[in-house]
Amino acid sequence: MVSRVIPVDPFDLVIFGGTGDLAQRKILPALFRRYCAGQWSADARIIAAARGELDVNAFREMVSVSLNRHVPKRAKDLKALNGFLANVDYVALDALSDSGWSELAGKLREDRIRAFYFSVGPRLFGPLAERINASGLANTETRIVVEKPFGHDLQSAQALNATLAAHFSESQIYRIDHYLGKETVQNLMAVRFGNMLFEPLWNSQYVDHIQITVAETVGIDGREEYYERAGAMRDMVQNHLMQLLCLIAMEPPAKFDPNAVRDEKLKVIRALDPVEPHHIVRGQFAAGPDGPGYREVVGNPRSTTESYVALRAHISNWRWAGTPFYLRTGKRLVARSSVINVLFKDAPHSIFGEEAGRHANALSIRLQPNEGITLKVTIKEPGQGGMRLVDVPLDMSFAEALGPENQDPPDAYERLVMDVIRGNQTLFMRGDEVEAAWAWTDPVIAGWQARGDVPKPYDSGSTGPGDAELLMKRDGRRWQGIKP
Ligand code: BG6
Numbered sequence: 001m002v003s004r005v006i007p008v009d010p011f012d013l014v015i016f017g018g019t020g021d022l023a024q025r026k027i028l029p030a031l032f033r034r035y036c037a038g039q040w041s042a043d044a045r046i047i048a049a050a051r052g053e054l055d056v057n058a059f060r061e062m063v064s065v066s067l068n069r070h071v072p073k074r075a076k077d078l079k080a081l082n083g084f085l086a087n088v089d090y091v092a093l094d095a096l097s098d099s100g101w102s103e104l105a106g107k108l109r110e111d112r113i114r115a116f117y118f119s120v121g122p123r124l125f126g127p128l129a130e131r132i133n134a135s136g137l138a139n140t141e142t143r144i145v146v147e148k149p150f151g152h153d154l155q156s157a158q159a160l161n162a163t164l165a166a167h168f169s170e171s172q173i174y175r176i177d178h179y180l181g182k183e184t185v186q187n188l189m190a191v192r193f194g195n196m197l198f199e200p201l202w203n204s205q206y207v208d209h210i211q212i213t214v215a216e217t218v219g220i221d222g223r224e225e226y227y228e229r230a231g232a233m234r235d236m237v238q239n240h241l242m243q244l245l246c247l248i249a250m251e252p253p254a255k256f257d258p259n260a261v262r263d264e265k266l267k268v269i270r271a272l273d274p275v276e277p278h279h280i281v282r283g284q285f286a287a288g289p290d291g292p293g294y295r296e297v298v299g300n301p302r303s304t305t306e307s308y309v310a311l312r313a314h315i316s317n318w319r320w321a322g323t324p325f326y327l328r329t330g331k332r333l334v335a336r337s338s339v340i341n342v343l344f345k346d347a348p349h350s351i352f353g354e355e356a357g358r359h360a361n362a363l364s365i366r367l368q369p370n371e372g373i374t375l376k377v378t379i380k381e382p383g384q385g386g387m388r389l390v391d392v393p394l395d396m397s398f399a400e401a402l403g404p405e406n407q408d409p410p411d412a413y414e415r416l417v418m419d420v421i422r423g424n425q426t427l428f429m430r431g432d433e434v435e436a437a438w439a440w441t442d443p444v445i446a447g448w449q450a451r452g453d454v455p456k457p458y459d460s461g462s463t464g465p466g467d468a469e470l471l472m473k474r475d476g477r478r479w480q481g482i483k484p
Pocket residue numbers: 148216218235236
C-alpha cells in the first residue's frame with residue numbers, strides 16, 4: 001500500500017533559532033524528508049534566522065552535517081541534498097533589536113504562504129510576534145508555530161496566549177505537541193472512529209479501566225536546567241499524556257476538523273476531577289548500572305523534581321463515570337514503550353463455571369516502538385477435557401499489515417510542519433486546551449510544594465517506584481508490563 005503525496009502550495013518558512021538544536025535535529029531533517037518525498041512545491045524556501053553572523057554557505061554546510069547525522073540514508077543522495085540546500089537561506093537577525101529585520105523582509109516573497117517557526121525560548125515569543133508585525137512581515141497567509149513548553153503553569157500560559165493574541169488570531173497560531181504528529185497517535189482516532197467494533201463498548205459500562213504508559217529509557221542529559229524546573233508532570237503529563245487521554249476519552253467529533261476535534265478534547269480536560277493526593281505517585285531515578293542517579297545528573301543533592309509520575313484520573317461525564325484512567329510516565333525505565341491498554345470488564349456471567357477462571361478482553365494500542373494493536377480474546381484451551389479457557393492475543397503490527405513501504409512512516413515533525421503549510425490546525429493545541437490542562441496540573445504541583453513532598457527513589461532500569469504498584473493494588477488491579 002503506497003501512500004499518495006500531495007504537494008503543498010509554495011511557501012516561505014522562516015525558522016527563528018535556525019541554528020539551534022531543535023531546528024538542526026528535528027525541523028530541518030523533517031523538511032528534508034518531505035522534500036525527498038516530493039511534497040514541496042518547486043518554489044518553496046526555508047529561511048533560517050539566528051543571531052550568529054554566518055554566511056549562507058556556512059549555514060548550508062551546518063545543515064548538511066545535521067542531515068547526514070539525522071537522515072543518513074537520504075542525505076547520501078547528493079542530488080536531493082543539493083537540491084534541498086539550494087532552497088535554504090540564512091539571515092543574521094536579533095529578536096530584540098532592529099538588526100536583520102529589513103534583510104529578512106527583502107527575502108520574503110509575495111503570494112506565498114508565510115510561516116514563522118519560533119524555535120526559541122518562550123521569552124522571545126512576544127518580541128518576535130511584535131517585530132514580525134512592526135516590520136510588515138505578516139500577511140493574511142501568515143502562520144506562526146510555537147513549541148512546548150507552552151508556559152510553566154496556568155498563569156504563564158495565559159500570559160503567553162495574551163501576548164500572541166495581541167498580534168495574531170487563534171487561527172494563525174500553531175502550538176506544537178509533537179505526540180499529535182505521531183502516526184500511531186492519529187491512529188487512535190482512526191481505530192476509534194473508523195470501526196464499528198470498538199465504539200459501542202467504549203464506555204464505563206464495558207471498560208473496567210484504561211492505562212496510558214509512556215516509558216522512556218533516556219534520562220535528562222543535556223537538559224538538566226530545564227528539567228529540574230519542569231519535572232515529569234510539566235514535561236510529559238500536562239501535554240503528551242493529556243493529549244493521549246483526550247484522544248482515547250473524547251466523544252466522536254462531528255467531523256475531522258480542527259475546532260470540532262479540539263472542542264471535544266477540551267471537554268475531556270474540563271471534565272477531569274482534581275487528582276486526590278493519594279492517587280498520585282512521584283518518583284526519581286536513583287543510580288544504577290547504566291548511569292548516575294537523577295540528583296547527581298542535575299548536581300543538586302536535595303532535588304525534589306520528579307522523573308516519574310503515576311496517577312489515577314477520573315473523568316466526570318456520562319461516558320466515563322466510574323472508569324479510572326491510570327497514567328504513568330518516567331525516565332530511565334526498563335524499556336522504551338508507549339502503550340494504551342483498554343481493559344474490559346469480565347463477562348457478566350460465566351457459563352463455564354468457576355474452574356474456567358476469570359477472563360476479560362484487553363485492547364493494547366502500541367504507539368512506539370513496534371506500533372500495532374493486540375486484542376486479547378478468550379478461547380478454549382485445546383485438548384483438555386471439559387471447558388477450560390485460555391487468553392490468546394490477536395496481534396497486528398502496523399508495519400507487517402501495511403507492507404514494507406510503510407515500515408518507515410513520516411516522523412511527527414514531518415506531518416506537523418506540512419500541516420502548518422496546509423493551514424490545518426487539527427493536530428495542534430488550541431490556547432484554551434493548553435490553559436485547561438495547566439488548570440488541572442497546577443493544583444497537583446502546588447499540593448506537592450505545600451506538603452514538601454519528596455519523590456520516591458526507583459532503580460534506573462526498573463519499572464518505577466514500588467508505590468506505583470500499590471496505587472493499582474489498592475484498586476485490585478495491576479499495571480500491564482512495560483515491554484520494549
Ligand atoms: C519531549 C519531552 O516533549 O518528549 C522529553 O520534553 C521526552 O522529555 C520526549 O523525552 C519524548 O518524545 P518521544 O517522541 O521520544 O516519545
